[in-house]
Amino acid sequence: MEEQEPFKGGKESQLSVQEAARALGVDSFTLLGFIQRDRLTATRSASGEIMIPESELARLTNSERSAPC
Amino acid sequence: MLTRNGEPVEHVVPGYAGHLTRSELNAYNAAFKTIHSEFSELEKIQEQLDKLVKIRWDHPANLRQFTSVETQDGGGWDAYGILLKLSKGDVLLCRQADGDQWAAIQRFPADSPYAQAHGSAEILLTGNTARDLTNEYMAQAQHTLRFMASNLVAQAQTVVWDQYSQANPDRVMRALSERCAHVVKNTEVVQEVESVKESVNQAPRQSRSIRV
Numbered sequence: 001m002e003e004q005e006p007f008k009g010g011k012e013s014q015l016s017v018q019e020a021a022r023a024l025g026v027d028s029f030t031l032l033g034f035i036q037r038d039r040l041t042a043t044r045s046a047s048g049e050i051m052i053p054e055s056e057l058a059r060l061t062n063s064e065r066s067a068p069c
Numbered sequence: 070m071l072t073r074n075g076e077p078v079e080h081v082v083p084g085y086a087g088h089l090t091r092s093e094l095n096a097y098n099a100a101f102k103t104i105h106s107e108f109s110e111l112e113k114i115q116e117q118l119d120k121l122v123k124i125r126w127d128h129p130a131n132l133r134q135f136t137s138v139e140t141q142d143g144g145g146w147d148a149y150g151i152l153l154k155l156s157k158g159d160v161l162l163c164r165q166a167d168g169d170q171w172a173a174i175q176r177f178p179a180d181s182p183y184a185q186a187h188g189s190a191e192i193l194l195t196g197n198t199a200r201d202l203t204n205e206y207m208a209q210a211q212h213t214l215r216f217m218a219s220n221l222v223a224q225a226q227t228v229v230w231d232q233y234s235q236a237n238p239d240r241v242m243r244a245l246s247e248r249c250a251h252v253v254k255n256t257e258v259v260q261e262v263e264s265v266k267e268s269v270n271q272a273p274r275q276s277r278s279i280r281v
Contacts, residue, residue, distance in 0.1 A: 026181060028110065032213050033209075
């Protein structure tokens with residue numbers, strides 16, 4: 001697993017995988033696939049849990065409409 | 070009988086060769102309860118992948134068209150097999166309606182926010198043969214499943230360390246991570262939780278961006 005620059009979103013809300021999946025209307029497996037395919041940027045909490053910034057969900061549902069493949 | 074911290078070491082949990090004390094078992098159960106539904110999903114997907122690997126997709130008897138799919142770019146595809154059934158949607162093995170290309174296409178609930186923005190069918194992978202495409206899809210799905218398992222362990226870890234730090238959390242986490250690793254048949258999950266544990270000890274509450 002390769003680490004990137006720390007997320008500089010300040011106090012932006014972060015959602016768990018389940019919460020983010022629910023917000024997109026998909027399942028957790030699909031959401032994790034989005035992260036693996038770089039469609040969503042995620043962070044890890046100190047305990048190692050994957051967290052998704054709310055702005056990423058907004059980007060995915062509102063503005064980004066590029067071909068996924 | 071063995072004892073640890075004054076308690077009998079007598080409780081058995083699935084997928085773990087060791088035994089837990091009552092305090093450790095309480096921590097284990099509390100943590101597992103928080104990931105139970107996702108763990109069930111993990112098991113269901115792994116079972117499907119185990120069956121998928123046995124199907125000979127190059128055999129004509131296994132390739133019967135049963136529906137058609139249109140992707141958002143207007144491409145028409147004929148579906149010949151279900152690669153994965155998910156709790157919200159599925160992944161189909163498809164062949165181009167007017168060509169020879171094969172694709173793994175995921176269908177999403179049409180009323181989901183994601184489908185509203187991107188369409189209800191999305192190409193995940195393309196390939197020249199059904200067999201090669203399916204093999205590649207299965208490898209990717211297995212990778213995602215390991216990712217899912219390691220995330221469940223991390224979620225459970227939050228509960229164990231925050232609420233049961235006196236209950237031998239190392240041992241409890243070993244039991245939980247081995248249970249998750251057992252489902253996805255891989256030791257990476259156990260190794261990952263070890264590295265996460267180190268990071269918890271060294272760096273308090275910080276988040277970091279990741280690529281997988």
